Structures are given as structure tokens and as C-alpha cells.
Amino acid sequence: MPDEHPRIARERKTIKIMIEMHCKAHHDVKKGLCSKCSELQDYAMKRLDKCKLHENKPTCAKCTVHCYKPAMRERVRAVMRYSGPRMLSRHPVLALLHLRDSRRKVEGGR
Template sequence: MRQNIETKREREKKMVSQMIELYCKKQHHTKVGLCAECAELDSYARKRSDKCPFMETKTFCSNCKVHCYNPIMSEKIRKVMRFSGPRMIFHHPFVAIRHVIETKKEKRKLENDK
């Protein structure tokens, strides 16, 4: 079970990093890597994921009952998600499709638990 949680955690971190990278490339016009602001956000998001005590039961942060990002970083990641989310299908199609499927499963599960 522990291996499964770590795999899930790494997959989530990778997806968030891909979204931040896409955002930075398109919005901040970086050619290689991340700008300082996006690098800070990526590092912050990865640390939050590493410390998440709910990884076993949640699919993604958006489905979590506890939002652990500070307000400034929360707004920054929200911008990244709004921008990158719809574009992920063109840049990382497998990741995007898996995300949609897992999100729908989680929402159904939450509705059935009510």
C-alpha cells in the first residue's frame, strides 16, 4: 500500500510540474526551464504534496477537504490550473485523460458517500 501512495504522490507532483512548466512557457515566455516565480511555485507545490496526510484517500488537491496552500500560493496555483488545465490535452494527452477519469471517479464516490 505504501508503494501505491508514493507512486500516486510522484504522479501528482509530476503533473503539477508539467502544468507549471506549460504556464511558464506560454505566459512568461521561458525557453528552457522555469522563471524564478514559477520555480518557487513548483518547489512549494512539491513540498505540499510531500507533506500531504490525505494522499491515501484523495485524488487531487481540488477534491481535498483541507486546502494547505497559503493564500498567495493558492491564487498562483489556481491561475496555473485555469490556464494549463484545458491545454494539457495537447501537450500531455495521457496525463490529461487520466486526470479527467480519476476526477470523475472521485466526484461520483463523494456523491455516493453523502
């Protein structure tokens, strides 16, 4: 998507990296993602396709618009818990931007 907002494009990238880190550490895969994690990644990408908040959105894990179904939300939160702190050492720039985004508030919501 060429005219996608950079904010959304960055979240896609960040989520992919985080899911990959989590999968490598917890699931027995040689390369790429296990089927569960690629399912989660597809789901996350589809949520971003549909996201209406664009550049004003916080990160998905912190978003007050609960567009994830509960089971997927739990899975993505587990990924964040593991990969979040590790992002800082491996991808510091992305991690800091992600942190900044996660503090955003949805306009009109709380």
C-alpha cells in the first residue's frame, strides 16, 4: 500500500519483528514463523488494514478501540511482553518510536 501512513507502516514492521522474536524463542521452528504465529501475524496485519485511527492510533496493544478478538489480543500481548524489552537492544530506534506511539491517546476516548 503506497499511500499508507508511515505510522501504520511502522507498526506493521514492528509487529512482524516482535512476533518473529517471540516465535524463535518459544516455538520449534527452523526459519520463518510457526503456523500459529503466522496466523497471528496475518490477523494483526488485517486489523491494521481496517484501522480507522491512522496516525493518531496508539500501538495495538494499548489501543482503546478493541478491534482484536479476545483470544488474539491475549496472544499479541504475550508477544509484546516478551519482545518489547528485547526490542530496545536489537532495534532501539523502532522500539523508542513504538514506545512513544504506545503513549498516544485515542482522540475522544480514554
